[in-house]
Amino acid sequence: MQVEITERAVEELQMRKILKEGSVLFISHETEGLGCVVNGVSDLVAVQKSSLPPTAVFLDTKPESWSVAIDKKVDWIYDESLKIDFNDTASSFQLKSPNQMLNPRMTLREEAEV
Incomplete structure (x- = not known):
């Protein structure tokens, strides 16, 4: 599996300074309260590799x-x-594939563990 981070998304990630040395962007898939795993919502989480x-x-x-x-x-x-892209109008990250928009308003959060 491969992921491309667009130039605009890289600019936004650097501006927010949320990623520290040893940090990883983790594509989280939240399913709590949604019933089925395929109905989950994707978010970006900045975590330490060890977490x-x-x-x-x-x-x-x-x-x-x-x-x-x-x-x-x-x-x-x-x-x-x-x-992974960034939409300036919505001020949010987006997760896309060639076939579909997976999350047009993906949040970026920092967590100690996922």
Whole structure:
């Protein structure tokens, strides 16, 4: 699985200064109260690499200077190719694939653990 972070998303991530040394962007898939795993909502979480769940896998990320991970238990929900972008109008990140918009208003939060 691969993920591209657009130039605009990189600019926004750098401006927010949420990622510290050793941090990873984790694509979280929240399903609480939604019934089925495929109805979950994706968010971006900045976490320390050591706080990733044991089932996390790293994605082939472009640009390579960024690290993005996802939980192996839910990676089957996503297309093989993903894109993280930033929408200035909505002031939010977006998760897309070539076939669909997965989350047009994805939040970015910082957590000690996921």
